[in-house]
């Protein structure tokens with residue numbers, strides 16, 4: 001009955017928050033260490049397709065390929081299914097310090113993260129370790145980027161990726177039946193991924209909308225015709241519960257007899273002969289296995305691990321591979337074009353008190369509404385222009401549950417934090433993913449090189465000063481909106497250019513949207529995969545995840561990762577004669 005459900009969720013949330021506090025972030029893949037390094041690998045069988053990583057793109061791809069009854073598909077995934085806790089959108093902050101995050105950190109950054117006290121200026125760059133991948137732990141904002149972004153992909157000699165050619169694939173996986181105020185011709189209504197508006201709006205967001213309208217920004221569907229403007233957040237939840245890649249695409253078809261999910265297993269290497277990939281090597285239960293592919297191997301291990309696996313298998317920059325005595329099979333710019341967005345959190349406080357107790361919030365969640373149905377309190381997304389590139393303002397009304405003196409409470413009890421993420425969308429800075437050694441149990445070396453260029457910082461300054469103008473609105477005064485001064489930048493006058501420069505450089509964080517490390521393009525000189533996502537020079541090896549994105553998005557990432565997988569499924573079905581190449 002209802003009391004049992006309330007007790008269950010209360011206990012679940014408490015336990016997980018406590019575990020998250022004591023969680024030790026791993027610094028390598030040691031949990032997969034082999035018991036006997038010299039043992040001969042066990043044969044794991046032969047499959048038509050092997051998908052490495054059942055994450056965001058991998059879960060959709062596995063569903064589509066296993067629609068073909070003639071084919072059998074093996075998915076090898078490092079993690080396992082999410083659970084009732086990861087399903088609660090508002091708990092995502094705690095899942096970042098749990099076994100659902102691989103736990104990567106960057107190299108020391110030279111032009112960002114200049115905060116005294118952060119050891120070595122390293123930043124955490126979480127990645128989901130689960131079926132559904134990073135959609136199990138992410139912020140869940142559903143945003144495709146601008147139509148013009150895809151036209152830029154097309155202009156790089158990749159005509160299948162223009163907006164006109166990707167829009168049908170965005171629509172195919174989406175079910176937008178419950179979204180309000182959208183450009184319906186830009187959305188899909190029959191797909192497996194349910195997209196909803198957030199289910200708990202606040203008066204503060206309504207004031208924000210009224211205020212920004214006075215600057216000429218209208219209420220828009222930012223996944224529609226013209227994204228510039230303010231829109232109610234679209235998120236992939238189903239009745240207020242997180243709809244991850246797993247729950248939307250994989251779990252519903254898990255019983256297909258031609259689909260095998262091999263979880264808790266780390267792929268360490270591709271088995272390559274000439275220009276053909278024969279299969280993969282992986283570790284599971286501390287034992288080594290080999291699985292063979294009749295048709296193709298597809299890497300969907302994400303922007304950090306797809307390049308790592310390629311390099312460990314001899315596909316990568318010659319100089320990088322030689323450094324680790326890995327024999328070079330193909331000299332390609334793997335790992336070299338890492339691009340990530342960057343975000344700065346700007347916080348203010350109001351005199352609104354939190355209206356519900358934790359138990360009431362859980363009761364609301366069981367009725368599919370309330371603060372627990374929202375990831376990180378996100379309510380609105382505003383895309384606006386600056387002199388250099390567009391920026392996004394994500395409006396947040398925090399209502400965070402946490403533990404205070406051993407009991408579950410709202411962390412913010414006295415006043416409501418009204419925050420904005422200022423997302424710098426279109427970086428010029430380029431970084432890299434490299435190998436630490438030829439040992440597959442080492443984490444890759446990740447250097448995003450955030451904010452290498454002054455104009456990137458100036459964009460953030462312009463965005464922040466615009467935000468302050470929006471917040472100067474009379475109506476916010478009623479709620480005594482008071483902005484928090486960043487302690488790292490207290491030597492500067494609040495809202496001066498130098499103040500925001502300091503905030504960007506010291507307190508900015510990873511945008512968590514890495515891409516480009518297996519970049520798509522025409523020539524093997526400056527790209528890793530071709531227009532159909534085949535690795536240049538290989539017959540049957542593709543990369544299908546966010547790492548192939550050729551030009552940065554003015555938006556978030558997972559909607560595009562799904563679109564890439566949806567298109568890849570059709571490329572593969574076309575290449576093997578399952579569907580007509582014109583469909």
Ligand SMILES: Cc1cc2nc3c(=O)[nH]c(=O)nc-3n(C[C@H](O)[C@H](O)[C@H](O)COP(=O)(O)OP(=O)(O)OC[C@H]3O[C@@H](n4cnc5c(N)ncnc54)[C@H](O)[C@@H]3O)c2cc1C
Nearest residue numbers: 053055056057078133134139140141267302546556557558
């Ligand atoms: C904190 C955070 C917040 C974010 N918020 C948003 C947001 O609000 N909106 C948005 O659109 N995007 C957001 N993102 C980004 C977005 O979620 C990711 O960019 C996207 O999901 C990546 O999809 P992918 O398929 O490329 O990789 P992933 O989803 O990461 O999938 C890779 C999969 O491969 C598995 N894997 C990796 N290596 C191996 C191996 N060697 N062997 C076996 N399995 C392996 C992983 O476990 C994982 O399941 C956020 C990301 C983070 C970290």
